[in-house]
Amino acid sequence: MTQHEPRGVVHWIDHYVVCTNDLPRWEAFHSAVLGARTAPTPAEVLDLGIFQTFTQGRHGGFIARTPLPPTRGLGKGLPRYAFFVDAADLDFHQARLASAGAVFERPVRTSAEGVPGVALYWQDPDGNQFEFWAPDVMPAGAMVGCGPARVGRISHGVFEARNLARTADFFKRYCGLEPLRDKARATDTLVLPMASGGRLIFRKVDALEGRTTGCGLPDAHTALVVRDGDFFFNLKRIWSELPEWEFDVSSGDVVAKREDMPPRTVLHLSAGGRRFKALTKRGDDWFDWDTNLFHFYGGEPIDGSMSVYEGRNIGHYIAQIEKEPGGALRLLELVGA
Ligand SMILES: [Fe+2]
Numbered sequence: 001m002t003q004h005e006p007r008g009v010v011h012w013i014d015h016y017v018v019c020t021n022d023l024p025r026w027e028a029f030h031s032a033v034l035g036a037r038t039a040p041t042p043a044e045v046l047d048l049g050i051f052q053t054f055t056q057g058r059h060g061g062f063i064a065r066t067p068l069p070p071t072r073g074l075g076k077g078l079p080r081y082a083f084f085v086d087a088a089d090l091d092f093h094q095a096r097l098a099s100a101g102a103v104f105e106r107p108v109r110t111s112a113e114g115v116p117g118v119a120l121y122w123q124d125p126d127g128n129q130f131e132f133w134a135p136d137v138m139p140a141g142a143m144v145g146c147g148p149a150r151v152g153r154i155s156h157g158v159f160e161a162r163n164l165a166r167t168a169d170f171f172k173r174y175c176g177l178e179p180l181r182d183k184a185r186a187t188d189t190l191v192l193p194m195a196s197g198g199r200l201i202f203r204k205v206d207a208l209e210g211r212t213t214g215c216g217l218p219d220a221h222t223a224l225v226v227r228d229g230d231f232f233f234n235l236k237r238i239w240s241e242l243p244e245w246e247f248d249v250s251s252g253d254v255v256a257k258r259e260d261m262p263p264r265t266v267l268h269l270s271a272g273g274r275r276f277k278a279l280t281k282r283g284d285d286w287f288d289w290d291t292n293l294f295h296f297y298g299g300e301p302i303d304g305s306m307s308v309y310e311g312r313n314i315g316h317y318i319a320q321i322e323k324e325p326g327g328a329l330r331l332l333e334l335v336g337a
Contacts, residue, residue: 008234009176011196011306013154014223014297015051016081017060018128019211021068023049026061029124032100034059034083035149048218048269055083056145056308057154062218064126065249069210071127074105075119078160078209079220079292082131084142084152084198087118092150093132097122107134113158113201114180114191128211128220129158139197141307154198157222159292160209161202164190166289170263171200174238174286175224196225196306214258214291215249217269221285221293228312231298232334239265239282240336259291268295272315279328280335284314 020026027050030036036052036059049062059081071077085093090107097104097120104122111117117135124130133155143152161167168190171177177192177200185191188204213219226234245264247255267273267283277283285295298312321327321334 005195006176008226008230008237009195010200010224010226011194011299011309012198012225013057013081013157013194013200014225014299014311015058015060016079016154016157016220016222017049017062017218018079018081018124018126018220019064019068019218020049020061020124020126020128021064022125023061023063025125027052029100029102030059030061033096033102033122033124034151035147054149054151055143055147055153059154065215065218068126071123071129071211072209074103074121074123074129075131077123077127077129077211078158078203078205079211079222080121080129080131080158082119082133082155082157084138084155085120085132085134085150086138086143087134089150090118090120090132090134093120096149101125107132111182112186113156113189114182114185114193114199139307140305142197144308156199156201158201158203159222159288159290160205160212161190161288161290162205162208163289164188164202164204167202168192170288173241174234175200200224208259208291212291212293214261214287215255216247216266216285216287216293217249219291219293221295223295223297225297225299225306225309225311227306228298228300231296231312231317234296235282235284236334236336238286242286244282245287261287263287263289268314270314272313272318275318276314279318279331282335 036054039051051060107120120132180191190202192200245266265286268285299309302308
């Protein structure tokens with residue numbers, strides 16, 4: 001840990017998931033645009049959708065329960081996920097977007113989201129919003145393993161928030177992130193730089209667009225990387241202060257006014273998440289104030305730096321703990337359950 005790094009601070013976005021109404025179309029489109037390859041998907045996830053890998057990361061397309069709402073469009077619809085790219089490759093990326101039939105705009109220079117660079121906005125056939133982001137200064141590790149498609153790590157996620165001050169307090173408390181104070185930043189925008197690279201960005205809105213529903217998976221969600229040794233520290237902190245929402249979306253139940261519910265934890269709909277809930281009575285997914293869904297993800301530094309890390313999911317931690325005699329009890333101690 002560096003001298004000034006708060007314990008439990010978020011370093012990167014590891015992965016995200018968006019929803020689709022046509023999974024084969026989603027798979028083919030993102031293979032063409034990102035050079036992504038469909039990953040072997042665990043059986044318990046197959047009901048939800050699939051994952052693809054690219055660069056050092058991965059992303060998912062999960063089948064929406066209902067038709068997705070209309071998007072607010074390029075550069076406006078939220079959530080939006082972005083990828084580091086080199087400025088010299090922007091023509092190459094536009095050519096690939098065009099041949100995939102993507103909706104996209106010419107690249108624009110901007111610093112409205114706190115960092116100067118060039119943004120190329122595009123959307124997939126479901127109206128999910130994306131961006132190729134060429135910053136003036138590339139963080140260490142951002143382009144490692146980018147492959148022939150020249151697409152780097154996930155650079156940022158942009159989310160809706162109805163009260164930016166409330167959101168800033170929330171992410172400072174549970175993710176160790178401090179707002180960027182920058183005059184170039186748009187006034188309706190909260191920018192939270194992560195410790196190793198990239199940003200979480202929140203845009204002030206009066207009403208939510210509806211692509212995050214506050215139900216949990218298969219909704220869009222974002223996995224936030226914390227140091228391997230901080231994974232349980234972060235869970236313990238969030239569990240000690242937020243309530244558990246006893247809701248399982250697979251029940252088919254409909255809960256009214258989810259957009260008005262406060263931050264809370266909830267079951268992560270995977271075998272690992274279900275096992276974790278059985279052991280601890282808590283879920284490891286969590287909502288912010290505005291139906292955005294997150295979970296933590298462990299990162300083991302490679303060569304002593306979090307610029308490049310080895311990812312650890314919840315299944316890894318459970319397997320590790322259950323191998324030990326008395327491991328389940330130790331898990332309860334770790335998370336204060
Ligand atoms: Fe995830």
